[in-house]
Amino acid sequence: MFVEFLYELRDRGVKVGPQEAMSIAQALRLGLHxxxxxxxxxxxxxxCVHREQDLDAFDRAFAHHFRGVPDEAIALTEELMEWLQQPKSRRELTELEQQLLQRMDLDQVRQQMRERLAQQRQRHDRGNRWVGTAGTSPHGSGGTNLAGIKVGDAPGGRGALEVAGERHFKDLRSDVTLDTRQIEVALRRLRAFVREGAEEELDIEGTIDKTARNAGELELKLRPPRRSNLRVLLLLDVGGSMDPHADVCERLFSAARRATHFKELRTLYFHNCIYGRVYERASLMRGIDVLHLLQDCDPSWRLIVVGDALMSPWELQSAGSRWSWTEDSGAPGIAWLAHLAQHFPHSAWLNPEREISWYGTAEIIRRVFPMYRLTQDGLLEAVHHLMRGGARR
Structure with missing residues (x-):
């Protein structure tokens, strides 16, 4: 009964598989439904739903598979909501006009609205019949009928019998700006463990094997404990065009600092581009030479660069920083970025800007670093790339 439904869920991007199928079968056998x-x-x-952003996809698949609601109905709903956007200003009615308005009970209003929607083909404003805005019709938004069905978000007379399709939440998405918890959940996947140190943990499988080989006489086998071996270098662009993104960068910094599964985390700062030095403070004080940094951080470190990659083209080609008269590394900024990318095979650039703005200098940097947008989906993709390495994105 539900196997085809699971395939429809997968077609809509909901991640389900044999485990969910077995779980549903067991739940049906136990009568939980x-x-x-x-x-x-x-x-x-x-x-079946493991992510908040899959709730709407599940509802649409369920409505289509079990109730026969076609996707076209959802498209019609969206078209109707477009008609009701930006309602016209309504005319205030006199007391006599208000008394003359037809008043019906909820069932009658619902039936009349079904009939109107079946006939309506375009937007209407300030009318008394169709679903529209700023009118006396009992269906629409921003109108003056005291006993109708409100459709849409525009304010009205606050006397509606019902709000059509009322939802107290927006469609859940995964391409929006991150909060601290979402960042922590994503960073939790960025982990690598090794066994090192003294042999003080019981190896159960090894003990069973040794005991079996020893004719049943118990022989314990110990092994080193499993510890995190992941080191992360976080480079943050600060100031200028990054100021509007300060909040999300602070959340990323906070989540990274609170992470307990990193063996070591180093956070350093730069402005626009790296010109041979990075800094321990966002005020760009106490600079560290990049070559010395690479000596301290071997290629096993994961490099995460956060920045909008927006700057004047000459900043990538310049051998010195435009905000420091004393810095002249002898190499252009793009060369330093390429050197970092070559030293750290596991590296990623997180960009808070929308992908539509990744042109010019951002497009050049994208050829050096794999670039991901600083959203939930983008951060998960970046973490996956950092764990496996591979080709540039």
């Missing part, structure tokens, strides 16, 4: 379709909906959603 209580023999109803609504119960199956709640059970399947609890077992």
């Amino acid at each position: 209580k023999g109803t379709l609504d119960g199956f909906y709640e059970t399947a959603r609890a077992l």
Whole structure:
């Protein structure tokens, strides 16, 4: 009954597989769905949806598969909401006009709205019949009818019998700006463990094997404990065009500092481009020579650079920083970026700007570093790349 439904979920981007199929089968065998379709909906959603942004995709798949609601109906709903955007200003009615307005009960209003939607083909404003804005019709938004169905978000007379399709939340997305918890969850995947140190942990499988080879006489086998061996170098662009993104960068910095699975984390700063030095403070004081930094950080470190990659083209070609008269590394900024990318095979650039603005200098830097947008999806992709390395993005 539900196998085809699982395939439809996968077609809509919901990550389900054999494990979810077995879990649903077991839940049905135990009767957790209580023999109803609504119960199956709640059970399947609890077992199949692992990310908040998949809730809407699950609802659409369920409505299509079990209730026959086509995707075209959702498109019609979106078209109707477009008609109701930016409502016209409404005319205030006299007391007599308000008394003359037809008043119906909720069932009558619902039936009339179904009939109007079946006939309506375009937007309407200030009318008394169609679903529109600023009118006396009992269907729409921003109108003056005291006993209708409100559609859309525009404010009205606050006397509606019902709000059509009312939802107290927006569609959940994964391409929006991150909060600290989402960053922590994503960074938790950035981990690598090795066994090192004294042999003080019991190796159960090794003990069983040794005992079996020793004719059943118990022989314990110990092994070094499993510890994190991941070191991360975080380089943050500060000042100038990065000021509007200061909040999300602070959240990233906070989440990285709170992470307990990094063996070592170093956070340094730069402005626009790296010209041979990076800094321990966001005020760009106490500079560290990049060559000395590379001596301290071997290629096993993961490099994360955060910046909008927006600057004047000559800043990539300049051998010195435009905000420091004393710095002249003898090499252009793009050469230093290429040197960092070559030294750290596991590196990624996180860009808080939308991809549509990744042109000019951002396009050049993108050829050096794999670049990802600083959103939940982008950070997860960057973490996956940092763990496996490989080709540039």
